[in-house]
Amino acid sequence: MSCNYADNLSPYDDKGILGTPEIFDTQDEVNKKVEQLVDLILTSKHIVVHTGAGISTSCGIPDFRGPNGVWTLEQKGIKPKIDVSFKDAIPSKTHRILKLLLDRGFIKFIISQNIDGLHMRCGTPRKNLSELHGNMFTSECPKCKRQFVRSNPVPTVGRKAVGVTCKNNQRPCRGQLIDTILDWEDNLPEDDIEMAIMHSTLADLNIGLGSSFQIMPSGKFPLRSQKYGGKFALINLQPIKVEKKADLVIHSYVDEVMEKIIKRLGIEEIPEYCEDEDPTRKEDLSINWNIPKETIKEVEILYKARTERNKKQKFSTADEIVVKKKIKKDE
Numbered sequence: 001m002s003c004n005y006a007d008n009l010s011p012y013d014d015k016g017i018l019g020t021p022e023i024f025d026t027q028d029e030v031n032k033k034v035e036q037l038v039d040l041i042l043t044s045k046h047i048v049v050h051t052g053a054g055i056s057t058s059c060g061i062p063d064f065r066g067p068n069g070v071w072t073l074e075q076k077g078i079k080p081k082i083d084v085s086f087k088d089a090i091p092s093k094t095h096r097i098l099k100l101l102l103d104r105g106f107i108k109f110i111i112s113q114n115i116d117g118l119h120m121r122c123g124t125p126r127k128n129l130s131e132l133h134g135n136m137f138t139s140e141c142p143k144c145k146r147q148f149v150r151s152n153p154v155p156t157v158g159r160k161a162v163g164v165t166c167k168n169n170q171r172p173c174r175g176q177l178i179d180t181i182l183d184w185e186d187n188l189p190e191d192d193i194e195m196a197i198m199h200s201t202l203a204d205l206n207i208g209l210g211s212s213f214q215i216m217p218s219g220k221f222p223l224r225s226q227k228y229g230g231k232f233a234l235i236n237l238q239p240i241k242v243e244k245k246a247d248l249v250i251h252s253y254v255d256e257v258m259e260k261i262i263k264r265l266g267i268e269e270i271p272e273y274c275e276d277e278d279p280t281r282k283e284d285l286s287i288n289w290n291i292p293k294e295t296i297k298e299v300e301i302l303y304k305a306r307t308e309r310n311k312k313q314k315f316s317t318a319d320e321i322v323v324k325k326k327i328k329k330d331e
Contacts, residue, residue: 034250037207040231047203048200049098050110054236092118093259094255095122100262109130111132113218134189139164140159146290148286149280158179195299197221198299204225210236222234231247
C-alpha cells in the first residue's frame with residue numbers, strides 16, 4: 001500500500017505542494033480537448049507517456065499530494081484509508097490502454113514515477129518502460145546488477161537487503177538481493193534515467209498522466225523535446241506549475257479521458273487484466289527485469305542523431321547571422 005511505502009521512507013520535510021483542490025473541465029471542454037489530443041497523436045511519430053500516482057487511484061492506491069493523498073493527510077495528522085494491498089491491486093483502465101497503445105504502435109515509451117508495478121503487471125515490456133523510482137515487485141543483485149521479478153511486494157525500501165540470494169543462472173554470484181525502491185536521496189537507476197532522458201528528447205509528443213511533476217529531475221522530462229519542436233499534453237485533476245508550459249491541458253479523470261481517446265482512434269474494447277501476462281503470477285521467480293542493453297544502444301543512436309542535428313542547425317543559424325551582418329556592413 002502506498003501509505004506503508006511512505007511510512008518506510010526516511011523523514012523528509014520538503015514533500016512539495018500538498019492538497020491543491022482538483023478542478024474539472026466541462027464535458028464539452030473535455031471532448032473538444034480530446035479531439036485536439038487525438039489529432040496530435042495521429043500526427044506524431046514518437047510519443048512518450050509520463051505517468052504518476054494519479055493513474056493508480058482508481059485501483060484503490062492513494063496518491064501522495066492530492067486532496068486525499070498520503071502526504072496531504074499526514075500533514076493534517078490523518079492516517080489514510082487502506083482500500084487494497086499492492087499485491088491485490090490490478091491495473092487500471094489507463095494501465096491497460098497504455099499497453100494496448102504500445103502494442104498498436106501509437107506510443108513508443110512509458111516513463112513512470114510509480115512503484116506499484118502495475119505497468120509491469122499488465123504486460124508492458126521492459127524495453128518500453130522506465131521505472132524511475134523502482135518497483136515493489138522487483139529486486140536487484142548489487143553484484144551482477146540483474147533485476148528479478150517477485151511474486152510478492154518487497155518488505156523494504158531504500159535499496160536494502162530483502163533476504164534472498166541471487167540466482168543468476170548465467171553467472172552465479174550469490175549476491176544478496178536488494179529492493180529497487182528509492183528513498184528520498186537515492187540516485188535514480190542509471191539505465192532507467194538514461195532511457196527516460198533519451199526518449200523524452202526524441203519525442204515529438206510527450207503526454208503527462210496523473211502527475212504533479214514536482215519531483216526533479218523527472219518533472220522536467222516532458223519539456224525536453226520542446227526546443228526541438230515537440231509538444232507537451234497534460235491530463236491531471238490538479239492545476240500544477242508545469243501546465244503553464246504545456247500545449248494542451250485536460251482537467252478530468254485520466255481513465256475517462258483515455259477511454260475517449262481510444263474510441264476516437266477506432267478502438268472499441270479495453271483489454272481486461274490477464275494473469276497470464278502478469279509476471280508476478282508466474283511460478284518462475286528468475287524472470288529478468290533489466291532493460292535490454294541492445295535496446296539502450298539502439299535508442300542512443302537515435303538520440304545522438306537528434307542532438308547532433310540540433311547542434312548543426314544552431315551553427316547554421318549563427319553562421320547565417322554573421323553572413324547577414326557582413327553583407328549589411330559591406331553595403
